[in-house]
Amino acid sequence: MWFDSHAHLTAPDYDADRDAVLQRAKAAHVTTVLTIGSGYGLAELERAPALAARHDFVYASVGVHPHNAALLDDSGRSALRAQLAKPKVVAIGECGLDYHYMHAPRDIQQKVLIEQLALAREWNLPVCIHVRSDDDSAYDDLLAIWDAENDGTLRGLLHCYTGSLAFAKVAVAKGFYVSFSGILSFKKSTSLRETACALPLDRILIETDAPFLAPEGLRGKRNEPAHVPIVGETLARARGEALETIARTTTQNAKMFFRIPE
Numbered sequence: 001m002w003f004d005s006h007a008h009l010t011a012p013d014y015d016a017d018r019d020a021v022l023q024r025a026k027a028a029h030v031t032t033v034l035t036i037g038s039g040y041g042l043a044e045l046e047r048a049p050a051l052a053a054r055h056d057f058v059y060a061s062v063g064v065h066p067h068n069a070a071l072l073d074d075s076g077r078s079a080l081r082a083q084l085a086k087p088k089v090v091a092i093g094e095c096g097l098d099y100h101y102m103h104a105p106r107d108i109q110q111k112v113l114i115e116q117l118a119l120a121r122e123w124n125l126p127v128c129i130h131v132r133s134d135d136d137s138a139y140d141d142l143l144a145i146w147d148a149e150n151d152g153t154l155r156g157l158l159h160c161y162t163g164s165l166a167f168a169k170v171a172v173a174k175g176f177y178v179s180f181s182g183i184l185s186f187k188k189s190t191s192l193r194e195t196a197c198a199l200p201l202d203r204i205l206i207e208t209d210a211p212f213l214a215p216e217g218l219r220g221k222r223n224e225p226a227h228v229p230i231v232g233e234t235l236a237r238a239r240g241e242a243l244e245t246i247a248r249t250t251t252q253n254a255k256m257f258f259r260i261p262e
């Protein structure tokens, strides 16, 4: 069994063969996929919960990606609330801070993240967090915002983690979970594999971030949830643990984090 904790199944990349992609995921023993309801513009918010409603092994998040932060207005806010109320919506996100691409100014990204953390408290949902910058600034700002907003009930997942071991240790001590993508399998990702090796396994999830970030051997191709076992195999090798242990534990961690019943 495998749990892909972050895939963009509503991406236009899958419009021609989405059902086949889902079938291949099942054939690869991927028993649960969280499809992310953000990243393709606010007009797309309803698509992830709708997809989850059609497939028993798909769950959804909804949120505003930092790339789209400047687009959030009052109609986006009410659309967000309407989708949060849908069945099988188990998380808010992905939201966060991206100072690498800077599609929205930093202060707006921060404000929209703070708004979504308030929603997470109100709806009692965990948060899928995207954080990226070429220095420590987005990571530092994230922790400052998190500390200010966390009333003790917030639960966060750092998705597609590529930061330092030092930051990951601080985040785990604050209660965060950490998810690794196909980047873990890239040849140059030696220090990321060391990070994945040093963290407690009960805080680790895995993901594809499909259609992006196809793992080593498939780089440059369209990614899909059927490839999440490759991330798991990389993690098993890096940690020197049995594949079965990695599959079972990362799946249990994800189910506990997203409160998905067995």
Ligand SMILES: [Zn+2]
Pocket (backbone or CB within 6 Å): 094, 130, 159, 160
């Ligand atoms: Zn992301």
Ligand SMILES: [Zn+2]
Pocket (backbone or CB within 6 Å): 006, 008, 036, 039, 094, 209
């Ligand atoms: Zn994503």
